Amino acid sequence: MNIKKILIFLFFINSCVLFSQETVYAYARKVVDTMASASMHGRGYVNEGDKIAANYIKNEFEKFGLKNFTENYYQHFNFNINTFPGKIEFKIENYVEHDKNSFTTNNLIFKGNLAKNYLINASSTLWQNVFKIEIFDSTYASKKGLKKFSKKQYLGLSYILIDDRNVKNKTQLEYFKLVKKNYFNSSGKIILVDKLTWSQSQTFQQPTIEILKDSFNIRETKLAGSLEGKNKFIPNYQSQNVIGYVEGSVYPDSFIVFSAHYDHLGQLGEEVYFPGANDNASGCAMLLNLAKHYSLPENKSKYSIAFIAFSAEEVGLLGSKHFTENPLFPLNKIKFVFNMDIMGTGEDGITVVNGTEYKKEFEKLKEINTTHNFIKDVKMRGKAANSDHYYFSEKGVKSFFIYTMGGIKAYHDIYDKAETLPLNEFENLFHLITAFATYLQE
Ligand SMILES: [Zn+2]
Missing domain, CATH: 3.40.630.10 (Zn peptidases)
Known part of the structure; x- marks a missing residue:
């Protein structure tokens, strides 16, 4: 055995000992x-x-x-x-309305990091779009309020944002629970959550975006969002x-x-x-x-x-x-x-x-x-x-x-x-x- 072979042999013995130990x-x-x-x-x-x-x-x-x-x-x-192999981007801006059907966004007010500040629900289907955001907050959390909210016409692309940061009582909470299950006639919805928890889905529907409550301090009301990305259903x-x-x-x-x-x-x-x-x-x-x-x-x-x-x-x-x-x-x-x-x-x-x-x-x-x-x-x-x-x-x-x-x-x-x-x-x-x-x- 030459020295090289001896070294390889020693290395081999050493690895065997390491493996068993x-x-x-x-x-x-x-x-x-x-x-x-x-x-x-x-x-x-x-x-x-x-x-x-x-x-x-x-x-x-x-x-x-x-x-x-x-x-x-x-x-x-x-x-x-349902999978998401491609790029995903989401942001919220203020908008200025020109007439009933047109608006332009100015001022960026939310652009978080995916999975750190916001998530796209696993059952979402995505596409490139810009949309107005209709806010459901505690002022709508009553029988009358809900009726009023559901009568709103979400023409074109609108998402609803369910803002439950100011829930006042149990009754209101029940209304929020109900609304979270619903898309009304909107193209998608945004909900605020205490923790971002992802999952898997075998089906898809309109997108749901989850934003971490701690990352969301928007008080403005004229909001528009944009979501870019696409699901791939296999x-x-x-x-x-x-x-x-x-x-x-x-x-x-x-x-x-x-x-x-x-x-x-x-x-x-x-x-x-x-x-x-x-x-x-x-x-x-x-x-x-x-x-x-x-x-x-x-x-x-x-x-x-x-x-x-x-x-x-x-x-x-x-x-x-x-x-x-x-x-x-x-x-x-x-x-x-x-x-x-x-x-x-x-x-x-x-x-x-x-x-x-x-x-x-x-x-x-x-x-x-x-x-x-x-x-x-x-x-x-x-x-x-x-x-x-x-x-x-x-x-x-x-x-x-x-x-x-x-x-x-x-x-x-x-x-x-x-x-x-x-x-x-x-x-x-x-x-x-x-x-x-x-x-x-x-
Ligand atoms: Zn497990």
Whole structure:
């Protein structure tokens, strides 16, 4: 061996040692950093972010030597989705009226940053336009006022602005609630919100613009807005669940399932993407850590263990719905589904959805936690259709969905970033989950 070969050999040995010694936390950090990075475009459907994320998970599964049911570990499915790949710009100006049908804008009074100060609702269809803004404020928040407001003729392009900054009582609040659901005859609406929270939509209608109350201090009344941009509705988009497994040593036909959705909200416009570090790169980090753990011969389990990374959870649990309707192994052979969504904090412990449904398992999980003092608290909650466990339990498969509590509150916004996600209870949670899986195999 020459010196170069020796150096390469030493480097190789060193990397192997590093790989086997990598802590649960260090690997989780790497997964979260990668999945929440700009290269994955928020793991949505603009620039095929979902496919980049799926490919990453597939490669990790391969590295661990997981077995596959299908080619590439992929289970494909299709759905309609409303996306925003192009430029989006919105501003509010004062206007001067010339006659009934013409006006010119002067003075810019609001031009915020997309996703920081305002949002375009996920179900919006956009186009290039300039419009007058009709304000619905507390002076209209009565039976008479509403009647008066709805009689207004919104000729041409008009948006309504629902300004609820001066709500005086409960009755008025009810009127605002009603009006927020309505477009009247307008071309779009603007609402003021306390927090910007984005979502996904499979349909589209007139635009709704949400402005953060803290960013909105307009008192003028002669307002005109302009909105530039366009939605792209994609019918039948093909996405994929990613599914691997390790075979059980005693009961290979029975499964324990670990699951986490890997999709997030994707991109909004050309520049904004939603990193989804806590929701749910953190769950994927747990899923991959578990896959890595159980693929080691010394951790071989009696039951087979399946690892499912679901797509399109944010669109409406579509990946898990598809899986439960087209299972790759019989649902009645699943001993338990353990779904993980939002694993990044935990200073206040975890909540277990379906804890009330499967009391025996819940009590055991709590007992394990108390014995080993892993995390602060294990709270119980009832049924909820809020993550991928749902369709399993609806079909009679025992399932828990756990999420962490406390710490950073960023949710479905641009602040759910890897840099600020603590992962402070991550290792403890990992030990709690593996201890629970051991109990399930007793
Ligand atoms: Zn989620």
